[in-house]
Amino acid sequence: MEDIIFLIFWVSVGMVVYAYVGYPACLMGLSLFRKSGRVETDSKGWELPRVSFIITAYNEEKQIAEKLQRTLSQDYPQEKLEIIVASDCSTDKTDIIVEGFGRGRIKLVRAPERRGKEFAQKYAIEIAKGDILIFSDVATSLDVQGLRTIIQNFKDPSIGCVSSEDRFIDAEGNISGEGIYVKYEMFLRKLESQVNSLVGLSGSFFAARRSVCCHNWATDLPSDFNTLLNTIRSNMKGVIDPATIGYYKNITDEKKEFNRKVRTVLRGISVFMRNFSLLNPWRYGLFSWQLFSHKLCRWMVPFFLIIIMFTNILLVQRTGYLFLLLIQGGFYSISLFWYILRDTAWAKEGHKMISWVKIPFFFISVNSAIALAWWKYAMGDRATFWEPSKR
Structure with missing residues (x-):
């Protein structure tokens, strides 16, 4: 049983790393052999369209x-x-x-x-x-x-x-x-x-x-x-x-920014679920892998984070896993630290370390928004109505 928990832990870690680092690394590797994007063509004979x-x-x-x-x-x-x-x-x-x-x-x-x-x-x-x-x-x-x-x-x-x-x-x-x-x-x-x-x-x-x-x-x-x-x-x-x-x-109001993220992800999930067939690589080739990696893997990160924490607790008796648990705790603590102090004079003065402190907070904020979007989707909310964010 412990070996299964061990496997689940590292697969979950691997999926989080892949979503944010592995996928762009693969794209960088492919870019050495594939060149797409904008094609410079001769302007002669091409008129500006209506x-x-x-x-x-x-x-x-x-x-x-x-x-x-x-x-x-x-x-x-x-x-x-x-x-x-x-x-x-x-x-x-x-x-x-x-x-x-x-x-x-x-x-x-x-x-x-x-x-x-x-x-x-x-x-x-x-x-x-x-x-x-x-x-x-x-x-x-x-x-x-x-x-x-x-x-x-x-x-x-x-x-x-x-x-x-x-x-x-x-x-x-x-x-x-x-x-x-x-x-x-x-x-x-x-x-x-x-x-x-x-x-x-x-x-x-x-x-x-x-x-x-x-x-x-x-x-x-x-x-x-x-x-x-x-x-x-x-x-x-x-x-x-x-x-x-x-x-x-x-958007200066962080609550509105968080709600905007939830709404954006919720609407994106709605599109994805209605176009699930685009994950067929035999029909859509490389794009199917891109869609899976950029969207689905990113949107599954909150669940992998929960699994990582839970399985890490179960594996804490193993050598090194207490250290990994402390790293996770530190990461979440830094996020909480910024959440509490973000409106203080210290935060607003713009100390050099602030940009680094913000990273854990933003990562947790984004994935909390994704998790909430999944919950809303499961409850039947589709965020059809739209109101521009006041900036």
């Missing part, structure tokens, strides 16, 4: 005018740029502002009832005339060349969707130090693009071919993840474009 820029909004009266002005200022042929605001039944002045903006340059589509972000986007897609559809949140800012840059990727006919790279900005609009998790995620997406395809898009700003969006558009699933999976089913791939930066502000 683009429909879809902005989804719910009660954004404070930010919508600025977003529309920034979008109109994009360096893209105006005759080829269609701007549509998809209102998810806003109850403030958002719709009124949109209707009076841009002298008819902006189209407003209001969903007949509030059923979530993707439901509103569906109505925008139905009237969109562009060959390429851009999806953006109100809070996301772009460089003036952002639209033209992301569109260049579609010279490659094998690319069905493109994600921007996420970048944090502070309250004054200056670029701030990204969190370790965001840096890690962007690094992982770049590796995936080099090897084969992304496994997820940035929900705040991404582009897709019209053909990808007009089939199997689910109104109850997150459009970023579902669009990527639709792209794979269409025998195309998704890539990240590091030259296209989507700027957005930090």
